[in-house]
Amino acid sequence: MAGERKFFDEMHGFGDGVRAPYEDYNTILTNIDTARLKTKAVKAEEFFRRTGITFNVYGAEQAEERLIPFDLLPRIISAQEWRTLTRGIEQRIKALNAFLHDIYHRQEILRAGRIPAHLITQNEAFLPQMIGVNPPGGIYTHIVGTDLVRTGPDEFYVLEDNARTPSGVSYMLENRETMLKMFPEVFSHIGVESISDYPAMLRRSLAASPPPASTSKPTIAVLTPGIHNSAYYEHAFLADQMGVELVEGQDLKVVDGRIAMRTTCGFEPIDILYRRVDDDFLDPLNFNPDSVLGVPGIFDIYRAGGITLANAPGTGISDDKALYSYMPDIVEFYTGQKPLLKNVETWRCSEADSLAYVLENLADLVVKEVHGSGGYGMLVGPAASQSEIETFRAKLNANPSNYIAQPTLSLSTVPIFTESGLAPRHVDLRPFILVSPHAIEVVPGGLTRVAMKEGSLVVNSSQGGGTKDTWVLSDD
């Protein structure tokens, strides 16, 4: 259609032929007939359902288990593109850890006036209890899932840092497993970086930050809120693949100054807890007193060096969307370098000028809650109806500092397989990064989320988004 925005398609560029990373795949794809692809798509869904790779949707009746739609066409990234991304991600994560250490210790960045103090001290994700605490190995963010979007051949933006409890890595792994099962021959023709040792890497990376109280080979466990949590499948998957226990709060208690799990033979201490329970619910004695998901006293044990918590409590502040707008300053402050990855221009609605601009341009902007996630509670201006915009305007006026706004990005597309053939859909990318005292490892792949609806820019699974396998090509 004339006048419509032109989006960058990762397979077909701006309509100028198949791009280099997709050439080999395209050759294979043109030789597979559509009927066979359809059969494979049905098989893939059967596989996911049988395996129980589901997620629970909050707010849906009885927390119904749903499948995330899986698309058979891979998203392909060249080795060169990946190297560029990796460098940018490493830089950003170094800066994030330095930033977290700083705000919980000397707060140099506030003294230097690079970010306003109230953004830290008044922030509900800031944990005063963490002030002066040194996490084992000096690591705050053991596991990160940076959300990236692409708008052109060389244009990558960080959308969110996801340093609190990133999820989705099990989909990355199961998507690859599915593709290996469906198209084994393709992988013998195209060199795709392997991601299958992620669980072993995760285990190694966690084990590298034992707490002072740990005496021998560290015992690791995954802490889940339980089977009704939306990401329970992933918690079980990771514990299973790492060969460690999957524990709930009810399995744990303080025994002799350590956190111990109740086994059939008595209590055994845990050294490192990969916790998938939010800060607030971690410890009813220190945080939310109503929590039944956590362990009373675990934070005291943590402070005393009795256990490693991954990620460290208080890291959630780095996911704050108002702080996000300062990330370029943060990267520069701690690394002394210009940020390699772009930050999306962000208007902080707490500031009067910005608010005025945002209210005037609601129809063109994306507005988000500063603590929101999962695509809940956001406005996508260009896709919203007039009444939705007016509802949001009222919310903004009532509590401006709860919101930020960003331009509507021209998210890149990748073709998906539909009933009527290939069709471009918008995607984002979540690579997974492991941080230990020795290394920052970016797993060569990631979770590609795709908006299954034509034209939609919202890729979240809770909003009907799907996923794709993500291939990083090896250097020849």
Add this chain to the structure above:
Amino acid sequence: MLGRTASGLFWMARYLERFENTARLIDAGFRMSLTRARTARSEWESVLTTAGTRDLYLEHHDSFSTSRVVDFSIANRDNPSSLYNSIAAARENARMTRTALTRDVWESINETWLACKHDFEAGEFRNDLPDFLSGIRQHAALVRGTINGTMLRNEIFRFVKLGSLIERADNTARILDTKYYVLLPSSASVGSSLDRVQWEMILRSASAERSFHWLYGGVMDPGAIVDFLIHDVRLPRSIAYCYDAIVDILNGLEVEYDRRTASQDLAARHEAHITSSTSDAIIGSGLHEFLIDFIARNAALSQQIETDYRFTN
């Protein structure tokens, strides 16, 4: 292993066993209701009594019609022992202990749940009950097959086995107890065709009719039936078989954990109690009393296992 995981495995197996037993009971009841229309009401009542859900049923209904009892026993969500709730609970426990299960076991349970859920919600079991129940038996056999065929013989397998054996022993005792009066010599119509149908139903409810005829050559004798279901260690649903296996498994856990537990002593005492009494003596001194006593002992052992292996805090 986590105590909670042991608990999940144990209860997963109990619910799976209950799922299968309930299906078999409904099948036996349905067969009786077809062949003996006049006594169908009391047959359905005894099915509910065996399942332990008679009182709950009467809170909802005032008569025992086939369609109501079948609906209640299969798809009713307020009935904790309905097929629907049994398989839902089995799957929930399996999900909780997923890291301890092989992929095959998990998938077979998940598939059973998905298939049944669809049938329950669509009400398809009403159209062809025998077909539906035979489907359930196939699913149950598949699950049991994956458990036996793919699981490591370690603590995980042992807790699964303990759960199914305890549940099965309880079930066999209940089947006998519901019909104990037709097995007594004082029964008014000894040897009548009415009795033989009742005896047949007892055996069928325990999947033991073919085995019984194989061993006893078609001669139906109440003493032999009692002996078979209580004492014969060759029959996998007999009480003696269950206890023989329970004692073995608990001893296996002792070796694995290097720790002796009170459960072992209790199980051994119960086993001796079962094997030391002949069926004549049991019938002489009160079959009903023996069975009631056994059901309580069995429940006490279940409790002791939960305590010894720290299922909960």
